[in-house]
Amino acid sequence: QKEVEQNSGPLSVPEGAIASLNCTYSDRVSQSFFWYRQYSGKSPELIMSIYSNGDKEDGRFTAQLNKASQYVSLLIRDSQPSDSATYLCAARKAAGNKLTFGGGTRVLVKP
Amino acid sequence: ETGVTQSPTHLIKTRGQQVTLRCSSQSGHNTVSWYQQALGQGPQFIFQYYREEENGRGNFPPRFSGLQFPNYSSELNVNALELDDSALYLCASSLPLAGVRTDTQYFGPGTRLTVL
Secondary structure, three states: OOOEEEOOOOEEEEOOOOEEEEEEEOOOOOOEEEEEEEOOOOOOEEEEEEOOOEEEEEOOEEEEEEOOOOEEEEEEOOOOHHHOEEEEEEEEOOOOOOOEEOOOEEEEEEO | OOOOEEEOOEEEEOOOOOEEEEEEOOOOOOEEEEEEEOOOOOOEEEEEEEOOEEEEEOOOOOOEEEEEOOOOOEEEEEOOOOHHHOEEEEEEEEOOOOOOOOOOOEEOOOEEEEEO
16 A cells, blocks of 8 residues: 555546546644645646645635545646646654655646 | 756756765855755755754765865765666755744755766
C-alpha cells in the first residue's frame, strides 16, 4: 500500500462546475497535508495546506481533512480551463520533515 | 515566483557520467529538500539539508549525494548515471520552526535530466 494514494484521473469537469479530488494516507502519524498544483512541464505550486480536521477555504478552493478516516480532499468551485493541471496531495509527519506525495490526479476542465 | 532558483534548466548526459545540480533557497530559508519526479509520478524524497547537515534521506542509493553551503544554497550530485535517473529534479526550501506545523516547502522550477 502506498503511503499517499490518489486517483490518477483524468477527472473531466465542465467549466463552472465543482471538481472534487480525493486523497487517502496510511500513516496515522501524519499531521500536515498539502495540495500542490502542477502544470505540465512545470514545478509544483502550493494551493492549500491543512492541519486540523474540518474544512479550510481559500477563494475557489476548499480543503477538507478527516483524520479518523485518513482522508483529505480538495474542492475546486467554478472550475476554469486554467485549472487544468495535475493536483498533488502530500502528507508530512512533523514540521521540517519530508513531504510524501501521492501520484497526482489530472484534472481537465472543458469549456 | 517562489524565490527558489535551480540550474541548469535542462541537462542531457550519458549513462555512467556524473552530474551536479544546483539550488538557491528562498531568502531566509535554512532548509533545502531534494525530490526526484519521474514522468507521470509524484515527487519522491531524496534527502534534506538543514544548516549544512543532512537531515533525512529517502530510499536512494549512495551515488546520490548532496551539499549545503553556508548561504543555504545546495547541490545534488549523482554519480554513475543510469537510464532510470532521467527525471525532473526539484528542490524545495523551507524555514521549519520548532513546535510550529505551518512551515511550507516552496519548490524551484526544477532541472530536467535526460540520461541517454
